[in-house]
Amino acid sequence: MYEFVTGPLAWLAFLVFFIGIIVRLVLYVRGLDWKLDRVTYSVNTSFGVKGAVRSILFWLTPFGTHSWRDNPWFTILVFVLHLGLIFTPLFLLAHNIFLQERWGFSLWSMPDALADTMTIAVIAAAVLLAMRRIALPEVRIITSAYDYLMLAIAAAPFVTGLIARYAFVQSEPWLIVHVLCGELFLIAIPLTKLSHFVLFFATRAQLGMDYGIKRGGMKSSGINW
């Protein structure tokens, strides 16, 4: 079982993940239409590129925008969650030992204490974001089961990973569940709204180009996100 989930199934998950995100990006770009969107994407390019880069960088910076600054607690939770989701699995020592054994290469590994902290932080952020969905009326009204499912899918590999690490007795079943959760997460990214993993960059770039090219970018120093 362990061999299967860490072998063929892992390959499948990575395949769906990588091909999926590429397909999502390609479809997004192909679906852009300068006349319908009313943005000359391929003319006035320098303004478009500047607008896109600003739009992405401002929003990738914690507290870099009005919206982030207006909602400091949410901003902290979002950045903790996303940084943890991306960097913990990449630089986890156990993952890299595994990578070395299976595929003969590995990445830099972070200290275990840091990995543990980030894992717990991810879980805490997910729980708090779920509670926020219940607590705030303006969020509750737009929240559906789908939104909780997304949080659960994202947090599951971290919860199970932590259990697998510390549940010394019978850790293999937990390890298998952990790997399955990770694979589910990878597969869900291109197939659900978790596709904002890549589409964040696409939609941010699009609106940045819209403002950079058409909505004042040529007559100002750029919108102050």
Added chain:
Amino acid sequence: MPEGILCNKNKVTTLEHLQALLADKSGKQYYQEMNNLDVDSTALWGLIQKTCKSRIRTWLDICTHCGLCADSCFYYLANGKDPKQVPAYKIQSTLGQIIRRKGQVDNAFMQMAMDTAFSKCTCCTRCGVYCPLGIDTGVMFSYLRGLLFSQGFSPWEMKIGTGMHRVFRAQMDVTTEDWVDTCSWMAEENADDWPGLEIPVDKENADIIYTVNAREPKHYPEDIAQAAILFHVAGENWTVPSEGWEETSLAMFAGDWEACKIQVESVYAAMDRLKPKRMVVTECGHAYRATVIEGPYWAGLATGKTPIESLHYVEWVAEALRTGKLKINPAKKIKEPVTYQDSCNYIRNGGLWEAARFIMSQIAEDFREMTPSREHNFCCGGGGGLNGIGRYREQRNIGLKVKRDQILATGAKLVVAPCHNCWDAIRDLEEVYEIGIRWSFLKPLLINMIEVPEHLKPAE
């Protein structure tokens, strides 16, 4: 398929049709007929498949429902933080549903969508600036308005407006003759005070072609006179076109994209005919948005730009002040506290906040910014055509509270509002809430404080 006599899917292309609509006071019959209007789901879904591509679909798909758009919306704030006013909720429950149901929606749904698209969103696009994923709900509501219009679900005044553009190439029934007569009347009327004042019509190769909002010839002709006086004092070589003088677009508010194209092409044709160097647009926000920002796309101009360089009035004023074409008499600067209403259309969506600040630095001694301001400013409350729609007057008036409180917080009693919609909304908010403020376009203020060269003054 029941279609009303007045409320139907047909475009208003004749004067008779337009007059029949106008004769229906407050759209009483029109809205009654709307209750029986069938939804052509096949056509609706067909239109969506043709026009709703990855940009809007991705916005609707990946919205993480975080709610950060809530506080960005002045309607949400003005309505006591009613969750039903959250932009993400408003768009998901209307456009989102129509798409999820592949156009299979009924009359009641379409009326709800129309009420939402017009009375709960002015397409100010502020929420798009506050969304981490760059989801611009204002743009989507504008798109939704187009879908609704295609099915005949458009507020009565919007339907009339689109007809006006189609029949008169103006948002009001101002003919070429009316317009040209108004120009010569205004030139004559002011000739004694301003010797040599002209409003040149159809002059070729001028430096500036000046275009207006139909409300000016119709209701505020003195605005045209003031523009003429300022051009005269600045020594500009300018003209107005006899045709293609109207910049506004109620068709844009209505979502009648065909009429939008017809309207802006009349302006571009005037540019082509008269070969001016630049265009200056009057103090109107949506007019500038329609003809200068969006218009090139409706007309299919691949550059995304108007055929000649185009300036909003504040750009021209800022330039005239910088170059010394207009000089302010320091003694006549505005002494009292004064604030500035940043129009969504040429500030947030046009990038002209610096020009506005420069002007205020030149004409006012105690300029006070609203909070927030510039590209983050709130809509006046009357944008997106809302000022002119009787059906939503109550909702509009509630929305005005945010602007009222913003103005009150500055302590200023005078609001400079170089945008017809903002100007109207602020006038109405004074009427409704009586906070004791005054409001003004730039032109009358400037005329009172510019230095007039001796040779332009009337002989005693």
